[in-house]
Amino acid sequence: MNISKNIIVGAGLTGTTLAYKIATELDEKVLVIDKRPHIAGNCYDEFDSEGLYLKKYGPHIFHTNDKKVWDFLSQFTNWHPFFLKTEAFIDGNLVNIPFNFDSIEKCFPKTLATRLEEKLLEKYEYNSRISISQLLEQDDKDLKFLANYIYENVFKNYTEKQWGIKAEKVDKSVLTRVPILISRDKRYFQDRYQAIPQYGYTAMIEKMLDHPNIELILNTKFDKKTHKAERLIFTGCIDEFFDYKYGKLPYRSLAFKFQKFDKEFCKDTSIVNYPNEYDFTRITEFKHFLDLKSEKTIIATEYPQHYEPGKNEPYYPIANKENHDLLAKYQTEAKNIDGLIIAGRLGEYKYYNIDAAVARALELFDKEVLNEFFKEKNNFGYSCR
Numbered sequence: 001m002n003i004s005k006n007i008i009v010g011a012g013l014t015g016t017t018l019a020y021k022i023a024t025e026l027d028e029k030v031l032v033i034d035k036r037p038h039i040a041g042n043c044y045d046e047f048d049s050e051g052l053y054l055k056k057y058g059p060h061i062f063h064t065n066d067k068k069v070w071d072f073l074s075q076f077t078n079w080h081p082f083f084l085k086t087e088a089f090i091d092g093n094l095v096n097i098p099f100n101f102d103s104i105e106k107c108f109p110k111t112l113a114t115r116l117e118e119k120l121l122e123k124y125e126y127n128s129r130i131s132i133s134q135l136l137e138q139d140d141k142d143l144k145f146l147a148n149y150i151y152e153n154v155f156k157n158y159t160e161k162q163w164g165i166k167a168e169k170v171d172k173s174v175l176t177r178v179p180i181l182i183s184r185d186k187r188y189f190q191d192r193y194q195a196i197p198q199y200g201y202t203a204m205i206e207k208m209l210d211h212p213n214i215e216l217i218l219n220t221k222f223d224k225k226t227h228k229a230e231r232l233i234f235t236g237c238i239d240e241f242f243d244y245k246y247g248k249l250p251y252r253s254l255a256f257k258f259q260k261f262d263k264e265f266c267k268d269t270s271i272v273n274y275p276n277e278y279d280f281t282r283i284t285e286f287k288h289f290l291d292l293k294s295e296k297t298i299i300a301t302e303y304p305q306h307y308e309p310g311k312n313e314p315y316y317p318i319a320n321k322e323n324h325d326l327l328a329k330y331q332t333e334a335k336n337i338d339g340l341i342i343a344g345r346l347g348e349y350k351y352y353n354i355d356a357a358v359a360r361a362l363e364l365f366d367k368e369v370l371n372e373f374f375k376e377k378n379n380f381g382y383s384c385r
């Protein structure tokens with residue numbers, strides 16, 4: 001039986017970040033396997049035969065305040081500066097999301113809009129970012145009206161479609177993350193670094209894997225019997241790794257309907273949300289991301305779905321106590337296996353943004369991988385799987 005030094009399951013950003021660090025800093029061989037026919041995990045992007053940009057697993061906008069992550073990824077790509085501006089179709093108007101002063105002026109008559117803006121400026125600093133839960137706590141009847149309007153028209157129905165449950169059942173902490181901008185700032189994110197890799201995420205990740213110590217095998221599902229390694233880093237679903245022995249961790253999934261049109265643009269912005277009408281949640285027009293010029297355009301319409309292993313993709317972990325307890329059982333088991341690291345958004349059953357996934361992989365390299373390396377160097381013993 002051939003035992004590899006390092007096997008990494010999953011060529012998404014978590015797996016490739018760790019592969020690059022092990023290959024370059026430890027100068028060790030790494031075998032990266034992925035069950036899909038391509039690298040880059042969910043960040044995968046491609047250019048079709050007519051040069052149009054598209055993303056099979058939905059839109060990805062890189063945004064971070066973490067300079068370490070920005071600098072790390074900047075070794076592999078130049079960046080196309082991109083600030084996401086999102087609109088939502090509300091009461092027949094396209095309204096900026098997050099809700100800002102422009103949104104207020106689009107949704108309400110002039111006198112009411114002016115009064116709401118004045119009251120917001122009395123309470124909060126100009127250019128600040130508050131949450132809908134802060135606004136819901138206000139005694140002032142106009143501000144309460146505004147909070148309820150945003151809750152009902154922006155948050156409630158979108159959330160019910162997205163998660164397939166009543167909005168009241170969604171963890172209250174989610175409301176603290178629904179922002180309102182006390183300004184005309186149109187950006188969805190306010191992070192210091194916001195961009196898309198100039199030639200796409202796949203090209204960036206291809207560069208990360210381009211190292212003589214790294215071997216890549218695609219179209220290959222991890223198999224415990226054949227894939228033996230001294231150090232195994234698994235970035236697939238943790239419950240799948242243990243053959244679902246304690247039960248399945250649920251996810252929310254998505255279906256994307258892609259359409260190509262013989263016109264330059266369908267939308268003015270890259271993402272439009274439809275909180276209240278239709279069964280879908282949003283439409284993405286990909287060409288906005290890289291500012292590509294073409295007579296044609298591709299859009300994707302996004303339908304939230306229940307996740308069924310083998311049928312669709314596990315996208316969003318569902319955070320609640322029951323699932324947390326189930327996760328803890330798998331994590332305890334994983335800790336008892338020498339040489340095993342289970343990581344990434346599927347391994348840790350945690351929604352990570354791209355920057356957080358990379359930051360976590362860098363942290364794991366320093367904490368787990370380097371530690372073991374030094375243990376091994378000091379002959380503390382390191383058991384083979």
Ligand SMILES: Cc1cc2nc3c(=O)[nH]c(=O)nc-3n(C[C@H](O)[C@H](O)[C@H](O)COP(=O)(O)OP(=O)(O)OC[C@H]3O[C@@H](n4cnc5c(N)ncnc54)[C@H](O)[C@@H]3O)c2cc1C
Pocket residue numbers: 009010011012013014015033034035036039040041042043057058059060061062063220221222235236237240254315316343344345346352353354355357
């Ligand atoms: C719809 C959606 C939109 C998002 N948009 C953004 C955004 O705009 N900005 C942002 O910062 N973040 C966004 N994210 C988050 C981003 O996708 C993740 O941070 C990132 O993909 C995490 O990388 P990962 O390597 O941990 O996981 P993944 O990208 O999922 O990679 C895991 C890889 O492991 C492989 N794999 C799994 N099991 C096995 C197995 N048994 N055998 C072999 N291979 C296996 C999979 O095929 C996959 O390639 C979004 C996420 C979703 C779901």
